[in-house]
Amino acid sequence: MSQATESTYYVPHLAKWPIVGSVGLTLAAVGGALYLNGDTGPWLLYAGLAVIVYMMFGWFGEVIAESEGGMYNQRVDTSFRMGMIWFIFSEVMFFAVFFGALFYARMFSVPWLGGEGTGYATGALLWQGYEGVWPTNGPANLGGEFETIPAFGLPLINTLILLTSGLTVTLAHHALKKSNRRALVGWLLATVVLGFTFVYLQATEYIEAYHELNLTLGSGIYGSTFFMLTGFHGLHVTLGAIMLLVIAIRAMRGHFTPEHHFAFEAVAWYWHFVDVVWLALFIFVYIL
Amino acid sequence: MSHATTHEHDHHDEKPKGFVKRWLLTTNHKDIGTLYLIFALIMFFIGGAMALIIRLELFQPGLQFVQPDFFNQLTTVHALAMIFGAVMPAFVGLANWMIPMMIGAPDMALPRMNNWSFWIMPFAFAILLSTFFMDGGAPAAGWTMYPPLVLQGGKNVAFMVFAIHLMGISSIMGAINIIATVLNMRAPGMDFLKMPLFVWTWLITAFLLIAVMPVLAGAVTMILTDHYFGTSFFNAAGGGDPVLYQHIFWFFGHPEVYILILPAFGVISEIIPAFARKPLFGYTAMVYATASIAFLSFIVWAHHMFTVGMPLGGELFFMYATMLIAIPTGVKIFNWVSTMWQGAMTFEAPMLWAIAFVVLFTIGGFSGIMLAIAPADFQYHDTYFVVAHFHYVLVTGAVFAIIAAVYYWLPKWTGHMYDEKLAKWHFWLSVISVNVLFFPQHFLGLAGMPRRIPDYATQFVEFNMISSIGAFVFGFSQLLFVYLVWKTAKGGEKASSRVWKGAKGLEWTVPSPAPHHTFQDNAPVNDADLAHGSAH
Numbered sequence: 001m002s003q004a005t006e007s008t009y010y011v012p013h014l015a016k017w018p019i020v021g022s023v024g025l026t027l028a029a030v031g032g033a034l035y036l037n038g039d040t041g042p043w044l045l046y047a048g049l050a051v052i053v054y055m056m057f058g059w060f061g062e063v064i065a066e067s068e069g070g071m072y073n074q075r076v077d078t079s080f081r082m083g084m085i086w087f088i089f090s091e092v093m094f095f096a097v098f099f100g101a102l103f104y105a106r107m108f109s110v111p112w113l114g115g116e117g118t119g120y121a122t123g124a125l126l127w128q129g130y131e132g133v134w135p136t137n138g139p140a141n142l143g144g145e146f147e148t149i150p151a152f153g154l155p156l157i158n159t160l161i162l163l164t165s166g167l168t169v170t171l172a173h174h175a176l177k178k179s180n181r182r183a184l185v186g187w188l189l190a191t192v193v194l195g196f197t198f199v200y201l202q203a204t205e206y207i208e209a210y211h212e213l214n215l216t217l218g219s220g221i222y223g224s225t226f227f228m229l230t231g232f233h234g235l236h237v238t239l240g241a242i243m244l245l246v247i248a249i250r251a252m253r254g255h256f257t258p259e260h261h262f263a264f265e266a267v268a269w270y271w272h273f274v275d276v277v278w279l280a281l282f283i284f285v286y287i288l
Numbered sequence: 289m290s291h292a293t294t295h296e297h298d299h300h301d302e303k304p305k306g307f308v309k310r311w312l313l314t315t316n317h318k319d320i321g322t323l324y325l326i327f328a329l330i331m332f333f334i335g336g337a338m339a340l341i342i343r344l345e346l347f348q349p350g351l352q353f354v355q356p357d358f359f360n361q362l363t364t365v366h367a368l369a370m371i372f373g374a375v376m377p378a379f380v381g382l383a384n385w386m387i388p389m390m391i392g393a394p395d396m397a398l399p400r401m402n403n404w405s406f407w408i409m410p411f412a413f414a415i416l417l418s419t420f421f422m423d424g425g426a427p428a429a430g431w432t433m434y435p436p437l438v439l440q441g442g443k444n445v446a447f448m449v450f451a452i453h454l455m456g457i458s459s460i461m462g463a464i465n466i467i468a469t470v471l472n473m474r475a476p477g478m479d480f481l482k483m484p485l486f487v488w489t490w491l492i493t494a495f496l497l498i499a500v501m502p503v504l505a506g507a508v509t510m511i512l513t514d515h516y517f518g519t520s521f522f523n524a525a526g527g528g529d530p531v532l533y534q535h536i537f538w539f540f541g542h543p544e545v546y547i548l549i550l551p552a553f554g555v556i557s558e559i560i561p562a563f564a565r566k567p568l569f570g571y572t573a574m575v576y577a578t579a580s581i582a583f584l585s586f587i588v589w590a591h592h593m594f595t596v597g598m599p600l601g602g603e604l605f606f607m608y609a610t611m612l613i614a615i616p617t618g619v620k621i622f623n624w625v626s627t628m629w630q631g632a633m634t635f636e637a638p639m640l641w642a643i644a645f646v647v648l649f650t651i652g653g654f655s656g657i658m659l660a661i662a663p664a665d666f667q668y669h670d671t672y673f674v675v676a677h678f679h680y681v682l683v684t685g686a687v688f689a690i691i692a693a694v695y696y697w698l699p700k701w702t703g704h705m706y707d708e709k710l711a712k713w714h715f716w717l718s719v720i721s722v723n724v725l726f727f728p729q730h731f732l733g734l735a736g737m738p739r740r741i742p743d744y745a746t747q748f749v750e751f752n753m754i755s756s757i758g759a760f761v762f763g764f765s766q767l768l769f770v771y772l773v774w775k776t777a778k779g780g781e782k783a784s785s786r787v788w789k790g791a792k793g794l795e796w797t798v799p800s801p802a803p804h805h806t807f808q809d810n811a812p813v814n815d816a817d818l819a820h821g822s823a824h
């Protein structure tokens with residue numbers, strides 16, 4: 001049998017988790033829509049999310065058991081790798097949309113509203129007196145006057161935290177390749193702590209923005225791009241940190257070998273991706 | 289032939305017993321392909337029913353059957369159902385069925401995820417279609433969902449956005465699976481430049497899908513937050529811009545039209561050589577042309593926005609870039625024609641549909657070039673000329689290719705030959721009525737009839753009547769197709785493993801119907817079985 005698993009591609013049979021996942025997604029979507037429309041409370045949304053979490057436990061558990069049972073050959077491993085790489089690429093495109101919206105607003109729509117270039121008539125006829133200078137909540141001053149978060153305070157600290165976490169996850173990888181499990185778990189947990197610290201600091205930043213700076217999601221195009229970009233990023237950091245935690249627990253349980261540790265690498269790639277997105281955020285949202 | 293027998297001792301070859309196990313929990317690429325195809329067919333009829341109500345209303349000027357708002361809901365959901373529910377899933381179904389067989393793989397690379405990709409779709413469409421029964425009805429701002437109009441939708445906004453998110457998740461997972469399968473699961477000897485063109489076009493399509501479905505997800509997310517959370521992405525008062533939406537949407541939307549047509553190019557490139565009994569002319573040129581079209585598709589999006597107001601440099605750039613696409617597309621058309629040139633042609637149903645595709649898709653391509661000319665587009669924009677253009681491309685293009693593919697591979701799937709005589713009836717009824725349906729719409733558009741309108745000025749009466757008659761004949765002719773497929777699945781003359789004398793490719797080396805599990809790992813590839821790469 002062991003010889004067979006080396007040569008044949010493992011094709012699972014009777015997958016029950018996908019349909020559970022579909023039900024979860026549907027409950028979350030319908031529940032979310034009903035909640036947004038004010039028709040019901042958020043309970044159906046939460047139920048859907050709970051089903052999705054249950055599905056992930058079950059599905060990943062099944063895959064981990066198969067993997068630890070030696071049913072995956074090199075080729076299966078390659079398929080998983082390709083899956084993760086292209087998934088991350090799709091995430092890159094998702095963030096690109098919101099960066100695109102930011103660049104468009106700063107380079108085109110806001111200057112045009114201020115009467116620049118071909119927007120002369122727009123500025124003169126519709127929004128006379130509006131200067132179109134970034135940061136802005138638009139000519140109608142939506143959400144009222146606001147202040148922005150200075151780049152070289154908390155955001156700089158967060159940048160250092162994420163860069164450090166990129167380093168610690170790499171150290172964990174080196175430890176794994178040298179079969180040093182103690183160091184592996186240690187560096188992984190350090191990365192998790194850094195990740196959650198980042199999320200905590202982001203949360204305090206949001207609270208400060210809302211309560212002291214009057215910077216909200218409703219603060220025109222600045223608030224929209226600021227919170228959507230940092231919000232989706234923060235969500236990804238949270239998910240990434242949870243994934244790292246799962247990897248750390250698996251490492252403690254003796255999973256992964258210096259040769260076979262796809263899950264570790266996938267999560268590390270994801271973490272680096274989140275890191276790179278933050279650098280772009282730090283430059284384009286906070287500094288410039 | 290040897291590998292056709294190797295799986296006889298495979299104990300996995302029995303199909304799982306019971307409906308739930310066979311269909312709900314399946315990981316088999318053929319069963320999932322079947323599910324996709326059946327789902328697509330159902331959506332084709334749901335979307336088609338909406339189209340018929342639209343044509344019924346437009347049979348005469350004035351309002352006879354539906355109210356304007358419901359009419360707008362129909363045009364909106366008709367498009368969403370046909371694009372995301374019928375054409376895309378149909379091609380994914382074909383990919384599921386054929387790609388593993390064509391490259392000698394045991395199954396798709398990620399079989400469980402394959403199941404999930406499919407089983408999201410029925411739920412997503414249940415959510416979208418349920419909006420018809422809500423307060424305020426279904427989305428009515430057109431499938432392009434432009435703000436600010438779309439933001440005035442009622443409760444359907446959130447349902448529409450989440451349904452599109454689910455479709456996007458499904459498409460992205462399906463695309464990832466196809467890429468991983470093509471790159472990682474080819475049998476030894478199945479080099480890249482020996483792959484069937486259908487596999488090539490799908491590989492490139494999958495890349496497009498992963499690149500642009502997240503862009504659509506982002507666009508509708510901004511609609512969601514603008515509607516429910518007070519953001520200002522598309523609100524000029526807050527410094528945003530509704531035109532921003534159009535840029536984002538069409539950055540997705542233009543590659544999307546190639547997502548709908550590139551697999552069709554692949555299908556046609558399989559069928560024409562088989563019935564011309566000649567290898568495809570210019571195989572490598574076809575591959576490069578496909579890649580060029582895919583690349584160009586990312587830099588032409590604003591040709592949908594010529595009339596919206598753009599700097600002159602933008603109008604010119606997008607005009608020229610768009611016309612550039614005619615070159616690789618022309619390469620394809622000429623290659624298909626050259627393949628038929630001096631071939632020993634026979635005209636079974638798949639070939640008839642393929643030839644109709646070449647002719648009629650080219651008409652759609654030409655009207656596309658007319659629309660690409662910015663100053664001319666100022667006249668055509670948002671008229672029935674546009675409607676005629678994209679229906680030539682998508683109905684006589686994508687849908688015809690899907691039907692051609694079904695006739696071509698149905699004997700391989702079911703083990704039975706279809707009824708050729710009935711299939712010819714289906715073809716001639718369809719190909720005549722579809723032109724009666726869409727050709728007059730060119731004239732309507734050139735004369736100035738706007739699209740997405742339930743009523744019209746009386747000078748448009750005749751062509752609208754003709755178009756509506758064509759629509760009903762075309763629509764009801766498709767029932768013949770359903771009957772034919774059903775009959776072939778039930779029984780009929782036994783199909784040989786090769787089915788078509790001139791057909792090449794690994795799928796024809798296995799018995800018909802194809803066994804539940806076709807190939808083991810490392811299936812031997814015999815160059816003589818392949819359509820490409822054996823000549824030199």
Ligand SMILES: [Cu+2]
Pocket residue numbers: 541542545588589591592
């Ligand atoms: Cu386009």
